[in-house]
Amino acid sequence: MAPASPEGLDILILGGGIAGLTTALALTKFAPKDQIPRIKIFEVRPVPATIGGAVNLTPNALRLLDHLGALPIIRERDYGHTIDFLEVFDIYSTRLATSDFSGPEGKGVGNPPYKALRITRGDALKGVLSTLEQHENITLTCGKKTIDIKETADKVTLTFEDGESVSGDLLMGCDGIHSVTRNKHVEPERKETYSGVANAFGFAPIEKDFAVHFDCTAINFARRGMLLTSYHNSAKDSVYIGAVMQVPDIGSRDGWKAKGAEAEKTREEILSRFGDSNIPCIVPLIKKAEDFFLWPIFTLSKHGKWATDRVMLLGDAAHAMPPQGESTGIVFEDTVLFSRCLTRWIEKGKPGNNMKEAFDAYEKLRRGRIEAAFEESKDVVRTVSDAGWLGHKIKTYVIPWFLWFTSGTRQKHFIEDVTTVDIGY
Numbered sequence: 001m002a003p004a005s006p007e008g009l010d011i012l013i014l015g016g017g018i019a020g021l022t023t024a025l026a027l028t029k030f031a032p033k034d035q036i037p038r039i040k041i042f043e044v045r046p047v048p049a050t051i052g053g054a055v056n057l058t059p060n061a062l063r064l065l066d067h068l069g070a071l072p073i074i075r076e077r078d079y080g081h082t083i084d085f086l087e088v089f090d091i092y093s094t095r096l097a098t099s100d101f102s103g104p105e106g107k108g109v110g111n112p113p114y115k116a117l118r119i120t121r122g123d124a125l126k127g128v129l130s131t132l133e134q135h136e137n138i139t140l141t142c143g144k145k146t147i148d149i150k151e152t153a154d155k156v157t158l159t160f161e162d163g164e165s166v167s168g169d170l171l172m173g174c175d176g177i178h179s180v181t182r183n184k185h186v187e188p189e190r191k192e193t194y195s196g197v198a199n200a201f202g203f204a205p206i207e208k209d210f211a212v213h214f215d216c217t218a219i220n221f222a223r224r225g226m227l228l229t230s231y232h233n234s235a236k237d238s239v240y241i242g243a244v245m246q247v248p249d250i251g252s253r254d255g256w257k258a259k260g261a262e263a264e265k266t267r268e269e270i271l272s273r274f275g276d277s278n279i280p281c282i283v284p285l286i287k288k289a290e291d292f293f294l295w296p297i298f299t300l301s302k303h304g305k306w307a308t309d310r311v312m313l314l315g316d317a318a319h320a321m322p323p324q325g326e327s328t329g330i331v332f333e334d335t336v337l338f339s340r341c342l343t344r345w346i347e348k349g350k351p352g353n354n355m356k357e358a359f360d361a362y363e364k365l366r367r368g369r370i371e372a373a374f375e376e377s378k379d380v381v382r383t384v385s386d387a388g389w390l391g392h393k394i395k396t397y398v399i400p401w402f403l404w405f406t407s408g409t410r411q412k413h414f415i416e417d418v419t420t421v422d423i424g425y
Contacts, residue, residue, distance in 0.1 A: 004038040004137035012158060012168040015175035016043025016140055018121070019315035019331050021128045023174050024138045025068040026339035032346055036137050040166060042144040042158070048129060052121030053201040054232040054240040056083065056217070059101060059114035059414040061329035064336055067419050069134070074127035080119030081231040087218045088403065090396045091227070091277035097400040099410070110415045118217055118230045118240070149185040156310045170355065171311045177298045179317035186313055187305040192298040194249045195322050197384055199297060200266045201242040202289035212239065212281050220282065221399065223392040224273040226384040229285060241289050243270045244384045247296070259294055266292040297322050302374050307359040314338060319370045321377040330373060333418050338362045344425050361425035
């Protein structure tokens, strides 16, 4: 891969998760060939966090990972399990609906076609990390806690807890819902708030003859929450279980950590909510899970500040919301569209040395999509919140209609290629 060029920007990224890593890849991929940036990524954890649940990478997400060079590595290592369609069940009665990723010819959607992929966060991150190692212009440093961010007319400077400091032309805040970049610099008064629901997840090893009720992956609705069950590897010897449910606020991050570590209590809570299922495999799967981890789902207000003159927030740092089926794909779209806007500003000769022009172009392009996704995420919270018998019955009628009504919009997103779409700048 091409090394950084003397004319390229010096870019700092806070956050060594999937958002920060793909941002670095996109900024490199779309940069003018004679102006490859020098990119330094800083992660507060001592090592990249390769633990976590499993996500569904929709066709648009896979398209962008392919474009950035990570998907071939993920395929080569056989990470994840291909999803042809997602099934939706009422745990007390029957299958309600399906959401299809296989396309009209069974090969996927778009050109070239992609299906979906259920993959652990760890495997997805490992694939992206391996791609990152191929680029001489990108470095990742872990164990760096940022204590101060200073911005002047021509640079941004980070100061770390160990006394070291580093400066660059641009800072990308890709450091998640509890973003230091946002809380210390861009918009300190905009705080994350608990959504009222949490995700409890675990992995259940299963025998080859263990019978499940789904083909690839299933969403199972109950009166008191939603249970996701899915294969996440080609061997199909393990099922990912994720229970999204209404949980009272603990009140502090330390409190959530302590509660999240109580795996057996979390299992008991999940059984109390889904143990009356008429689907035979649900209870055994919950009991088979080796551990359960409880993670509160935080969100940001719908509107907010994304940028200063030389600092830009992407992903959850800018617009965290409850999961609505396309969350990871939205982050990848953020990185590509921002990179294209920044590159266009460079190609225009960096007019007035006003980088904010590129930021404004990105926000004009992106705000509408994010606000629509935010509204969809509110429906998710309502759907998984506790309901009585009648409320649940109404949900079983509404969900199939909602999936049918929104299928056109989802297919449009799955097919759209933001690497080529007109950015209007």
